[in-house]
Amino acid sequence: MKILVLGATGATGRLIVGKAVAKGYTVVALVRSKAKAADLAGAELVEGDARDTAALTSAIAGCDAVVSSLGTAISPFRKVTLLSTATRALVGIMAQQNIRRLVCITGLGAGDSRGHGGFFYDRLFLPLMLRTVYEDKDRQEDAIRASTLDWIIIRPTVLNDKPARGGIKALTDLSGVHGGTIARADVADFVVQQVTADMWLRKAPLITW
Template identity: 35%
Template sequence: MRIAVFGANGPTGRLLTGQALDAGHQVTAVTRQPDSFPLRHDRLEVVGADVLDPAAVDSAVAQRDAVLSTLGVTAGKQPIFTYSRGVANIVAAMKRHRVRRLAVVSSSGVDPHPYSDGGFLFNRVLMPYVTRVLGKTMYDDMRRMEALVRASDLDWTILRPSGLYHLPSVTDYTLVEGHADGRFTARVDLAASMLAMLHDDRCARTTVSVITTDSNPTLFQWIRREALAKR
């Protein structure tokens, strides 16, 4: 299958590109910084393009069989439009070129729920601060992106991971339609689940949560390894 991966140079995008190549797909990795993309392969084309540039997006989508978006933006209080405007360009290009299959990464933070194992600190302090203050503009834009995707007539899937972290290999992850009671998602599992969407019509036109249940970090380990490492 010929796949275009947007956000390919991010942590999840690189894993997704590598897994797609291992599975025998022909991959177009779309990134604003093609010179820094670390992967090389006979079936890989690295394209320098900004998802906010409609013409560049159109060229990257042309002659593809599916599009996978792992776009990511650092949370902050400034206005964010990359998710909604970028995916609007992707959807428009897919319609022009009659590409049907789309999978996009969103976040469980767009529809936050208390978690059974979250405890007071996570459910009542950390999660409200992240979703309503620190990441408010990011999650607002993800909601706009999700609405745009749902309104399209494409065969779309929206994937909502929870707190992302690193594991060396794919686990027996869990997919749940709608909200899932799990606080963490390994990036390698998120990538694997996106790739699996290409061959699973049951997930077309649905929103699914991706949850890792093995080797999860504690909350403080996650903050130290992931949240603080980005500062």
């Protein structure tokens, strides 16, 4: 199994790379700077921008699946387009190359998970600090859903850096969900499992402790 990881130098992306390598997968990481990704042990590094079709085409060659853990900085006032632009380019190239499986991380507050983050998150933090980011996550999810790929969208609750503890809950019925937290390590485990599992195919589970 050969997989391409986007967002591999982020805090969660690094864990995904490590767990995929440990599982015996061949991992390609598309990174902006090879120098800043030199510690991604076991991964083949391809330098380029995830929005650039030439870079994506080069990185994805020979891959069986793609994991996107792309993220973007908080941008309260400036429009965010990175996630949707990169994803639109990606799904087009995957279709051309007949690469079927896409596992993509978005987050609590995207799509129909909006309104399930708890009072502070829903009423203050998301609209004031994350509005433009989540508008782009919505566009990103829309691009994936419009594709013919075998996709899984994963929406973690608030991320923390605690050790993995397993036993996470994966939910599509969000009745009674009002926030939550989960370790990046548990997210990475779940993501790598979805590269070959079909339980959540074409679904968008929220994952939490």
